[in-house]
Amino acid sequence: MKESGFRTIIKGVSTERKIIWGGQNMDAIRFYSRTGNTEKVANLLSEQLNVKAESIDSPISEPVDRLFLGGGVYNMSADKRLKAYAADLDPATVKEVFLFGTSGSVFTIEKQLTKVLKKKRIPVSDEHLFLHGVMPKMGNISGHQKTEIEEFAKGAVTQ
Template sequence: MNIKVFYHSSTGNTEKLARAIADTLNIQAKQLGEDPISFSEPVDLLFIGDGIYFGKANKRTRSFIDRLDAKMIKNVAIFATYGGESKIGTDIKEMIQNKGIRVVDDPFTCKGQSWVFINRKHPNETDLSKVRKYAKNAAAKVDR
């Protein structure tokens, strides 16, 4: 099965989740950068992760999603961190569904440290354990 993990993380919170997912599935997580990403073969399951920045997903994540081809991406699983607003997962899910791509499960979201004192020490080991379980469940729901 062809599984990919892409994420954006300004603070390292979402990166922690991405690495936990990738380690669980024995693949590599890749951070979204300036360069457009294209896929040379169909992806059975694409994990997309981000945090919430001023009420929305980062522009790199939005641009990445805008360029996704429903013919190349069969399924998506979403993970995200937040400081105060937990809607980021729902927002990304809507963007994916608007592209005509199947979202395999509800988004996984958890607190992430924001500023200095908000949600300190998150994502924590409990959050990482939950995202590992989420990754296994999402992979199990993919049609092979």
């Protein structure tokens, strides 16, 4: 589903077959947030997936099937700390990354992080979530955006 303007862009669910380590899916949520908006999205995603959302200061300590990795757009770019975190991920530990983020404009972190992750040979899901029009300190995530977060979580776990 694609919506233009200041709305979320969610691409279709990947049909890739998943191999499950240890018989059950292991998920992790990591984010980098300067203003708190991406952290809000990470926490709402955490509620949907029943997985603790942690900043990128918390390393991935065990293998995960799905890493939900989020960040904001700052001066039309992903923060250098988030890019460095992605570059340091181990493909033996992370099977697939689901990107999410926030932006006050129409820009996303997708291309920059996908390039870094593909260089590491870590698959990036076609399913992603970017909330646009989320300005620093402008209030809470809207009801519509909360619904989009729920749909993103449901789409990711059915892969």
